[in-house]
Amino acid sequence: MSSRRDPLPKAPTGILGFDEITEGGLPRGRPTLICGGAGCGKTLFAMEFLVRGATQFEEPGVFIAFEESAEELTQNVASLGFDLDELVAHEQLALDFVAIERNELEETGDFDLSGLFIRLGYAIDSIGAKRVVLDTLEAIFAGLPNPVILRAELRRLLRWLKDKGVTAIVTGERGDGQLTRQGLEEYVSDCVITLDHQQREQTWTRRLRVVKYRGSSHGTNDYPFLIDAQGLSVTPITSISLDHPVSTERISSGIARLDSMLGEAGYFRGSSVLVSGTAGTGKSSLAGHFASAACARGERVLYFAFEESPSQIQRNLSAIGLDLAHWADQGLLQFHATRPSFAGLEMHLSLIHRAVEQFAPSVVILDPLNSFISGDNALEVKGMLTRLIDFLKTHQITALFTSLTTGGESLERTDSAISSLIDTWLLLMAVNTGGERNRALSILKSRGMAHSNQTREFLITNDGIELREVYLGPDGVLTGSARAAQEAAEESERLARQQEIERRRRDLERRRAVLDAQITALRQEFEAQEAETIALIDRERERETQRQQDRASMASLRRADPSQ
Amino acid sequence: MNQPDQDDNDAPRSEPGTIDWDGQDLTGDENWTLRLYVAGQTPKSLNAFANLQALCEKHLAGRYRIEVIDLLEQPQLAQGDQILAIPTVVRRLPLPIRKIIGDLSDVERALVGLDLRPSPPEKRD
Numbered sequence: 001m002s003s004r005r006d007p008l009p010k011a012p013t014g015i016l017g018f019d020e021i022t023e024g025g026l027p028r029g030r031p032t033l034i035c036g037g038a039g040c041g042k043t044l045f046a047m048e049f050l051v052r053g054a055t056q057f058e059e060p061g062v063f064i065a066f067e068e069s070a071e072e073l074t075q076n077v078a079s080l081g082f083d084l085d086e087l088v089a090h091e092q093l094a095l096d097f098v099a100i101e102r103n104e105l106e107e108t109g110d111f112d113l114s115g116l117f118i119r120l121g122y123a124i125d126s127i128g129a130k131r132v133v134l135d136t137l138e139a140i141f142a143g144l145p146n147p148v149i150l151r152a153e154l155r156r157l158l159r160w161l162k163d164k165g166v167t168a169i170v171t172g173e174r175g176d177g178q179l180t181r182q183g184l185e186e187y188v189s190d191c192v193i194t195l196d197h198q199q200r201e202q203t204w205t206r207r208l209r210v211v212k213y214r215g216s217s218h219g220t221n222d223y224p225f226l227i228d229a230q231g232l233s234v235t236p237i238t239s240i241s242l243d244h245p246v247s248t249e250r251i252s253s254g255i256a257r258l259d260s261m262l263g264e265a266g267y268f269r270g271s272s273v274l275v276s277g278t279a280g281t282g283k284s285s286l287a288g289h290f291a292s293a294a295c296a297r298g299e300r301v302l303y304f305a306f307e308e309s310p311s312q313i314q315r316n317l318s319a320i321g322l323d324l325a326h327w328a329d330q331g332l333l334q335f336h337a338t339r340p341s342f343a344g345l346e347m348h349l350s351l352i353h354r355a356v357e358q359f360a361p362s363v364v365i366l367d368p369l370n371s372f373i374s375g376d377n378a379l380e381v382k383g384m385l386t387r388l389i390d391f392l393k394t395h396q397i398t399a400l401f402t403s404l405t406t407g408g409e410s411l412e413r414t415d416s417a418i419s420s421l422i423d424t425w426l427l428l429m430a431v432n433t434g435g436e437r438n439r440a441l442s443i444l445k446s447r448g449m450a451h452s453n454q455t456r457e458f459l460i461t462n463d464g465i466e467l468r469e470v471y472l473g474p475d476g477v478l479t480g481s482a483r484a485a486q487e488a489a490e491e492s493e494r495l496a497r498q499q500e501i502e503r504r505r506r507d508l509e510r511r512r513a514v515l516d517a518q519i520t521a522l523r524q525e526f527e528a529q530e531a532e533t534i535a536l537i538d539r540e541r542e543r544e545t546q547r548q549q550d551r552a553s554m555a556s557l558r559r560a561d562p563s564q
Numbered sequence: 565m566n567q568p569d570q571d572d573n574d575a576p577r578s579e580p581g582t583i584d585w586d587g588q589d590l591t592g593d594e595n596w597t598l599r600l601y602v603a604g605q606t607p608k609s610l611n612a613f614a615n616l617q618a619l620c621e622k623h624l625a626g627r628y629r630i631e632v633i634d635l636l637e638q639p640q641l642a643q644g645d646q647i648l649a650i651p652t653v654v655r656r657l658p659l660p661i662r663k664i665i666g667d668l669s670d671v672e673r674a675l676v677g678l679d680l681r682p683s684p685p686e687k688r689d
Contacts, residue, residue, distance in 0.1 A: 105665055110669065117603075122642070
């Protein structure tokens with residue numbers, strides 16, 4: 001395989017997150033050293049590698065145990081849901097316990113470890129194994145004399161494993177000043193992984209680091225990992241690239257007025273939303289609205305509560321008309337309530353990862369974020385959030401974080417560390433005016449949309465959150481009763497204006513009536529005169545006719561000449 | 565894992581891959597059964613066999629049996645006696661079972677390892 005130019009072939013471990021940070025798994029056909037102190041999870045890591053290999057990738061494996069018997073091993077990993085007996089019965093796994101009791105062994109001359117080679121070879125061949133674990137190989141140094149021979153044999157063994165073409169894990173105990181007590185790292189040159197179990201701020205965190213991975217790029221950070229009922233899961237701290245897909249789909253914030261402030265449509269799907277504000281400004285209520293709206297669309301919501309219990313949140317939100325219990329019953333809403341102090345940051349991150357992987361939500365709510373900050377770990381919190389947001393974005397999950405700003409701090413300060421990661425940032429403020437404390441909301445930023453630049457008054461009513469226009473008075477923003485007074489003043493002014501208009505309208509009516517009356521009178525006068533004139537003309541005409549008749553009768557009487 | 569034979573405590577029978585050193589009567593209390601694990605006919609294993617034989621002749625003449633197991637032929641037998649190093653001699657009888665590793669070129673250590681008191685009493689540890 002090395003003769004070709006192909007990238008290094010890799011054997012996926014199937015361990016959640018690990019294959020991401022190593023871009024595919026362990027180097028195929030080569031040995032990998034896993035080292036760490038007692039109880040750091042070496043054996044479990046190695047065992048999960050074999051079990052997943054056998055069950056998911058059809059690669060049978062051999063586990064050579066130097067410290068625990070096959071029965072003990074089987075029992076220990078049963079808690080992770082691994083049934084070794086069944087795997088052994090199906091020839092997917094071979095277990096061999098190599099017991100070494102030093103006091104039985106007297107060295108009488110030259111020897112080698114062919115016995116181990118033969119046992120290993122026999123186990124590999126009997127099930128056609130592709131994967132091998134030697135746990136903990138260093139035990140041979142404690143059990144057998146003559147380190148010179150052992151070192152030479154170790155070198156030969158690792159060479160032999162390579163020649164066999166099996167993907168091998170060799171575990172080793174952490175030593176002073178070097179990775180392993182016996183310097184195994186000298187022999188395993190392809191891939192070295194350290195596991196660690198550290199205490200910080202009274203919580204213990206397991207960490208994994210890829211110290212070396214020849215011929216491959218890999219993440220170099222300390223990755224936290226978790227061992228629980230499903231085995232190991234490693235949290236990739238930062239995704240290696242910034243290439244997550246983006247969506248143009250918009251989803252409602254759950255509050256119609258807020259949607260219209262956000263470019264008439266709401267948040268972008270897959271974006272990260274930060275709601276920050278001082279105590280009691282309604283951050284959780286805003287989150288509750290968002291959760292409720294998502295559930296109403298039939299989407300799944302994962303709600304991480306770090307300060308309140310789920311039932312308390314549900315009760316509080318039901319007081320403002322949000323019935324979250326109903327969605328929880330339908331399985332659309334899932335609460336995860338943990339104390340921030342319950343585990344280290346990395347552990348929390350791992351837990352969140354695992355919960356998200358399992359529940360596959362489209363909305364994740366973290367309420368509140370900054371309860372993680374204790375002492376001077378702000379930098380670590382930022383690192384954690386970066387990873388979390390990256391992770392959620394790559395899964396196209398819309399995330400809403402609330403952040404409590406403590407009094408006296410600039411409202412925008414605490415969050416400035418993560419603001420660059422946030423797409424939409426809503427600021428909730430308490431406005432103190434006229435002996436009142438009122439809430440106001442403004443959009444500090446919202447990437448990729450034309451959002452309102454106006455501050456709105458934010459009311460929490462029995463029917464949920466209501467957003468109102470605020471009034472800008474000579475003393476600044478008017479809220480609460482000041483706003484109400486302003487509203488009343490405007491109302492009376494409006495009424496007065498309306499009355500004035502009404503009065504004028506009536507006046508006009510009256511004038512029109514007067515005018516109409518005058519027109520009628522004039523017309524009547526005219527009609528009277530007209531009638532009189534016509535009568536006069538008629539009379540005159542009659543008189544003329546009469547006169548001519550009279551003249552004719554006169555002529556007739558005088559027997560006048562008709563030709564005249 | 566299967567044992568090479570079920571009755572090697574009292575039966576001087578040959579098994580595949582085992583060699584009875586001689587046909588002596590092995591019924592007494594003092595009978596020794598030694599098993600030598602090797603991996604092929606390497607100089608090291610031939611050496612070990614020769615050394616073991618010489619040692620037995622000197623200290624256990626007439627009351628021992630040596631089985632040689634070649635793991636290249638019977639790899640499944642390595643697990644039963646927890647064989648790691650080659651060559652290994654397992655003292656199966658008398659009990660308790662003891663193991664020594666190496667080619668037995670260091671006779672003193674071999675005697676100590678096998679808990680064989682040399683005829684002239686000497687240091688044991």
